[in-house]
Amino acid sequence: MKVVWILGGLMLAAAPAHGRYWADGPMMVRSQAPLKSLVLSPIFRPASYTQGDVIADAAIYAASIWAIDDEYVMDYYTVQYRFSLLWSPSDRWQLGASIASHTTDDAHLDQLTLSFHKLFGIDQNGRTKVPKHRSYLEIPxxxxxxxxxxxxxxxxxxxxxxxxxxxxxxxxxLSTTAVLAYEDDTNPRSGGGWDGSVQLDYQYAWGSNTAYLMGAMAWTDGDALFGFELETSSWHWGLGYRRQFGDRHQLLLEYNAADGILPDLGEFAKSVHEISLGYRYQVRNLALEGVIMENIKYPDNSADVALVAKIRYKF
Structure with missing residues (x-):
């Protein structure tokens, strides 16, 4: 993640001045749940566009997967590298493109997770009984x-x-967005690699505050994941809030939920619930974002913890 922030500093040094509040949209962070991250999962998207805007962002996601049940043991890291581009040819239309690589690189998050659970008195659920930073997946x-x-x-x-x-x-x-995505054959699912979604995004802004709502339906062409039949469609919904402090600082809170997609595998048949807390620093035409994502309600069906570092640049 250090590379992201170093790149941000170099871009900031060369960035021309730009109007305040340009980076006032949602964080647009992706689900890091062990299954939902392997199919197209809708995200909060801008509800308003400004003609001529061209915005690029580069992001690194680091997630710790920990799911222990009689039906499975999952203990590994995932890291996602993503580059995205948004272009608004008018104040009515917005076109976007995104490419990503999803890996099991070692994110070194185990000690952070152990310390967090100890600090808040949360049960370690067996984490202290296995080696740190292991990659282990078992589904009998x-x-x-x-x-x-x-x-x-x-x-x-x-x-x-x-x-x-x-x-x-x-x-x-209020805006609507249609998305088409293709996953290559390194993805552990079987069947087709095409996914799609349609969603609505609404925002209400007052003073230094903005509230967001999102609802979406997603489809996948995949047949199975880890040997279990995939649900071909799933609902997604969420709500968020952004608070502006001065000209440069923003705090964001987003809650995202979705249907489970593996009906025959324990807790993965249940819904996914993720909450994201983010900080955004913007100056000139550059925005730097840091996000922490936590699971709630059904812990096996989302990442134990995930961190996101993102750079956004407005041309």
Whole structure:
């Protein structure tokens, strides 16, 4: 993640001045749940567009997966490297493209997780009984046992999106976005590699505050994941809040939920619930973001903890 922040500093030094509050949209962070991260999972997207905007962002996600049950044992890291581009040819339309590489690189998050649980008195759920930083996946029902797979690719994705502003009036903005994505054959799912989604995004802004709402339906062409049949469609919904402090600082809180997609594998049949807390620093035409993502309600069905570092640049 250090590379992201160093790159941000270099871009900042050369950045021309730009208007305040340009980076006032949602964080647009991706689900880091062990299964949902392997299919297209809708995210909060801008509800309003400004003609001529071209915004690029580079992000690194680091997630710790810890899921222990009679039906499975999952203990490994995932790291995602993603580059995205948004272009608004008018104040009604927005076009987007995104490419990503998803791996099991060693993210060194185990000690952070152990310390966090100890600080807040949360049960370690067996974390102290196994070696740190291991890569271990076992699903007896699928006769699956994989060890020491750190550093392997688990999916490369190309994503295209088209957004349209449906309504703009005073403090209200409403948009719809259609997304088409392709996952290559390094993804551990079987069947087709195509995914798609359609969503609505609404925002209400007042003073230094903005509230967000999102609802979406996603589809996957995949047949199975880890040997279990995949649900071909899933609902996604979320709500968020952003608070501006001065000209440069923002705090963001987002809650994202989705249907489970493996109906025959324990807790993975249940819904995914993720909450993200982010800080955004913006100056000139550059924005730097740091995000921590935590699981709630059904812990096996989302990452134990995930960290995100992102640079956004407005041309």
């Amino acid at each position: 029902k699928a006769d699956l046992l994989i060890e020491d797979f750190s550093g392997q690719a688990i999916g490369r994705q190309l994503e295209l999106s088209v957004g349209y502003s449906l309504y703009r009036h005073h403090r209200h903005d």
